[in-house]
Amino acid sequence: MQNKNAASTRYSSVNEINTGNVKNLRVAWSFSTGVLRGHEGGPLVVGNTMYVHTPFPNLVYALDLTKEGAPIKWKYSPKQDANVIPIACCDTVNRGLAYADGKIFMNQLDTTTVALDAATGKELWKVKQGDYKNGQTVTSAPMVIKDKVISGISGGEFGVRGFVTANDANTGKQVWRMYSTGPEAEVGFPGSVETWQGEEWKRGGGTTWGWYSYDPDLNLFYYGTGNPGSWNPDQRPGDNKFSMTIFARNPDTGKAAWAYQKTPHDAWDYDGINENVLVDLNMKGQMRKTLVNFDRNGFSYVLDRQTGELLLAEPFVAVNWAKSIDLKTGRPVEDPAKRTSSKANTKDICPSAMGGKNQQPVSYSPRTGYFYVPTNNLCMDYEGVQVKYQAGQPYVGAIVVSKPGPGGNRGEFIAWDPTTGKKVWGIKEELSAWGGALSTGGDVVFYGTMEGWLKAVDAKSGSVLWKFKTPSGIIGNPMTYVGPDGKQYVAVLSGVGGWSGIGVAADMSLEDPTAGLGAIGAFKDLANFSNQGGVLTVFSLP
Amino acid sequence: MNVLRALLIGGCLACACADVTFAQAQPKTKPLGVCADPMNMPFSNREQEGFENKIADLVAKTLGTTTRYVWWGQRQGFIRNTMNATLEEGRCEVVVAVPKEYDLVRTTKPYFRSTYVFVYPKDKGPQIRSLDDPVLKKLKIGVHLLGNDYENPPPVHELSKRGVVGNLVGFNTFYSAENPPSAIIDAVGSGKVDVAIVWGPAAGYFVKRQRVPLLMVPVPSAPGDLPFAFDISMGVKPGNTALLSTLEKVIDTKRVEIERILNDYNVPLVERKAPPKP
Numbered sequence: 001m002q003n004k005n006a007a008s009t010r011y012s013s014v015n016e017i018n019t020g021n022v023k024n025l026r027v028a029w030s031f032s033t034g035v036l037r038g039h040e041g042g043p044l045v046v047g048n049t050m051y052v053h054t055p056f057p058n059l060v061y062a063l064d065l066t067k068e069g070a071p072i073k074w075k076y077s078p079k080q081d082a083n084v085i086p087i088a089c090c091d092t093v094n095r096g097l098a099y100a101d102g103k104i105f106m107n108q109l110d111t112t113t114v115a116l117d118a119a120t121g122k123e124l125w126k127v128k129q130g131d132y133k134n135g136q137t138v139t140s141a142p143m144v145i146k147d148k149v150i151s152g153i154s155g156g157e158f159g160v161r162g163f164v165t166a167n168d169a170n171t172g173k174q175v176w177r178m179y180s181t182g183p184e185a186e187v188g189f190p191g192s193v194e195t196w197q198g199e200e201w202k203r204g205g206g207t208t209w210g211w212y213s214y215d216p217d218l219n220l221f222y223y224g225t226g227n228p229g230s231w232n233p234d235q236r237p238g239d240n241k242f243s244m245t246i247f248a249r250n251p252d253t254g255k256a257a258w259a260y261q262k263t264p265h266d267a268w269d270y271d272g273i274n275e276n277v278l279v280d281l282n283m284k285g286q287m288r289k290t291l292v293n294f295d296r297n298g299f300s301y302v303l304d305r306q307t308g309e310l311l312l313a314e315p316f317v318a319v320n321w322a323k324s325i326d327l328k329t330g331r332p333v334e335d336p337a338k339r340t341s342s343k344a345n346t347k348d349i350c351p352s353a354m355g356g357k358n359q360q361p362v363s364y365s366p367r368t369g370y371f372y373v374p375t376n377n378l379c380m381d382y383e384g385v386q387v388k389y390q391a392g393q394p395y396v397g398a399i400v401v402s403k404p405g406p407g408g409n410r411g412e413f414i415a416w417d418p419t420t421g422k423k424v425w426g427i428k429e430e431l432s433a434w435g436g437a438l439s440t441g442g443d444v445v446f447y448g449t450m451e452g453w454l455k456a457v458d459a460k461s462g463s464v465l466w467k468f469k470t471p472s473g474i475i476g477n478p479m480t481y482v483g484p485d486g487k488q489y490v491a492v493l494s495g496v497g498g499w500s501g502i503g504v505a506a507d508m509s510l511e512d513p514t515a516g517l518g519a520i521g522a523f524k525d526l527a528n529f530s531n532q533g534g535v536l537t538v539f540s541l542p
Numbered sequence: 543m544n545v546l547r548a549l550l551i552g553g554c555l556a557c558a559c560a561d562v563t564f565a566q567a568q569p570k571t572k573p574l575g576v577c578a579d580p581m582n583m584p585f586s587n588r589e590q591e592g593f594e595n596k597i598a599d600l601v602a603k604t605l606g607t608t609t610r611y612v613w614w615g616q617r618q619g620f621i622r623n624t625m626n627a628t629l630e631e632g633r634c635e636v637v638v639a640v641p642k643e644y645d646l647v648r649t650t651k652p653y654f655r656s657t658y659v660f661v662y663p664k665d666k667g668p669q670i671r672s673l674d675d676p677v678l679k680k681l682k683i684g685v686h687l688l689g690n691d692y693e694n695p696p697p698v699h700e701l702s703k704r705g706v707v708g709n710l711v712g713f714n715t716f717y718s719a720e721n722p723p724s725a726i727i728d729a730v731g732s733g734k735v736d737v738a739i740v741w742g743p744a745a746g747y748f749v750k751r752q753r754v755p756l757l758m759v760p761v762p763s764a765p766g767d768l769p770f771a772f773d774i775s776m777g778v779k780p781g782n783t784a785l786l787s788t789l790e791k792v793i794d795t796k797r798v799e800i801e802r803i804l805n806d807y808n809v810p811l812v813e814r815k816a817p818p819k820p
Contacts, residue, residue: 036628083615085623133718198708203687235694235702390617391715391723392585393686393741394641394772396699532628 002041002096002141002477003361007278008213010363011439012480016488017541018442022456022465025539028489029069033534035059038475038497040359041096041141042436043536044104045481046118049073050491051104052536056085056092058108062121066484070538074121084110084132093139093475093497095211095359100144100169107138113151113167125172129153129165136160143212145221145251148175152208152223162207162225162243166254176254180206180225180242187242188249189256195239205229206243210273211361215289218306220248220257222276222291227269234341239264244272246293246301248308258308260330263297267340268321268382269353270297275361276305277371281419283311292418294362294373296355297332299325302418314421316414317356317375318405321349340382352380352402358434361477365439368459370424371416372445374433377405413437413447413455415462425462427455431526435492436477446490448474451529454492454537470494470537473530487540495534496526573610574602575634577624580613581717583724584747584807585639588613593743593807594638600799601636601776604792610634617715621646625779635785637777639743647777650786653793654804655814656742657760657771658697661730664755668737672762673697678706684726684738687712696768697739697761711735724748730756743774746808758810771812 004010017025033039035054044051050063050070060076085092098105103124104116114126130136135155143150148166162180167173181204184190193201206225214221228236228243244263249256263270277292283302291305298319302312313325321339322332340346354376363372381401388395404410411429416422435448443459450473456466473496480490576598578586586592590599590611602609612624612634625647627633642652660670668677678701685698694702698710711734713726727748729735738745739761749756761770776793778785793800804811 133716133721135714135716200707203712235707389640389644390620391686391717392579392582392616392639392744393695393715395695396768 001098006214008275011365013441014480014488015441019458022444024541025466028538028540031536035534036532038093039493039495039534040093040476042477042479043491044097044099046099048484051097053094053097055094056109058094076121078108080110096141098142098144105142105149107142107151109137111136111138127172140209145214150212154207154209161204164208178254188254189259192241195241197237200236203229211275213276213278215278221251222248224273226271226273227266233267260308262295277364279364294357298351298356312421318350346382348379350379350405352378354378360434361436363437363439365459371418372437372439373414373416374447375412376432377410377412378402379405435474438478446478448492452494471535472496472533489538489540491538493536496530571607573608576609576611577634577637578611579616593803596803597638601792639774640777642773642775648780649775649777650789652773652775655773655812656810657812659742659745659758659760660737661740661745661756661758662737664757673700681736682711684711684729684735686715696770700767742810746810750808
């Protein structure tokens, strides 16, 4: 699976590459994906085969690792209506494949979930989760839990009502579907409808485009929901549950055991889909089964993953929209001056709508007990309203101007102690750290930068031990595997997003003259560092 | 650049035969690259039936050339994937109709002004003239859904300020065969909604095609409201001043023809504000 294990720790115990020899790392081979757009996620290695996915058109390559240069065993090219690009538009990324029981699973941009024979690439089944013509797309990786494939949905900005779906892994048949908003029977948990005015919950947002994790002992899986529906906050009074929520659901029935809303009545687009990492931590002297989440809103949450009890919530980046999170009620203690409104200019809100961290997944090393977190150091102004244009019509928009946060660097790769909620060390990055993290048994942590550097860092001290400039900016996640020859390899996809580079921030509507200009404002120099193009680069020791 | 220089040198002394002037200035030129939506009538479509297509034809003809289209849905990513496309052959040079304030492009002087309108049946319609009409709280009101983060059409924004929220019926602008751009006006025609609030150019064309006669009434801005009427310009890539000034010449010389096209498409035009005195 994409994040190494069901707990999503992105930690591999493989330790041939260590802090002493990582400086000798060199390219073993590389592979062009043939696709230009932003490459998120990472390859999978199963047995002696590597499976590589691409953004739209969502190609899949199976590469034979037993042969020199890893030639192509098979290639899968789905037929998708190209109209999905302009309709879904702002984001054609894909966060990767899942494998189980001889099958490769992928969610395509046009909402098709497909199962392929891992040996031949032959289609075994496919189902549509939605209709892109209604603004629905899928960019997230599926997760296989027992005999079910779990998939999310994207498209919250167009009133898509978020849901999560379980399909039978063998036949594709839908087993259940649960929504983020609406009546208890459709959400699998009570308390949503009464937090919306009228029938606004029907276009309530809360899409599910992030990562999924699973605890087999508790038989619960976890994921986050995105920002609330398409209307401005003034038009949806109430908490807007269950947008911005961590759900714990039973994979057999879809019913939720608990739901915790991080940002009630969102007014900042703190799209709460970031991954939930399942680790057992010593919290104040007591071992707890916890879930750790680094949210877009800038807070790092530690919850009891069995009950949903909030144990700790501390800011991991510059945060000023809320002073703290009340551990008893779970609600943020907001600074009213930073709550955006369609009627006023709100300046210098931290973090920006791009989040203290975006989709790039963190890693947790049980050897150090630290989380490794690629962060954004960005703040924003929400300025008034102005005229924009879409589908031939002028309309109203807030001007969101993202800008570098305190210190001027736009990102930082940090090590974080989850038991104290404190930063241990940090490496300042000129641009945001938009790629995922990987930690290893050799105490080396890998991450990529938007300029295209793959960096290897000492897990304990944060010293940069090695770096390599890949052909394009990295917004994907490095992974490691042991090849058929017994050697350890590290692989990463490079390929930065759209022309503005921060197509990277794909979810955040770059081109949009409000949000877009904000992103472009913050990242207009990216073109000086990196160009488009999807390439997989694989490294090993000599 | 050639065009610009020719115009500067030649001035516009022979404006009566502008076509000839332009054609001579730019002999055997490249086709005019037009960025347009393939499925957004009455603005444009792939069959080139929209008024933006007709205006583009007029501009191209005036310049002695033809059109070449780069098609893309006019929503997030439109400019990025057309005017600013990565590959040169995928790029276009002009967007035919954008608000004067549209800041992803450099806009020409405006060539028409239109307004958001109420659309309701002529005979037994609710006779609404203002957003403050209390009847609006009781009616089903069709409006366009545009996007996230406050992105509502200005009148809808002002309706929410007045507490009119729950009785709005949203129409998607992800157009498709099943969800054509005409849907919101069809809904007024069939009585599915009592009134629609629609951008004038998007309304007029479909109003004409209903069996029931429909009225278009401009939505007036009350003090403190956002504007509901907008100046519309052509757009070019920032820095493309040569094309910008060429297009402004066309706008000046082809005013009558442009207005005829807009009338053909039943675009409700409102008087343009006089330009501010220097």
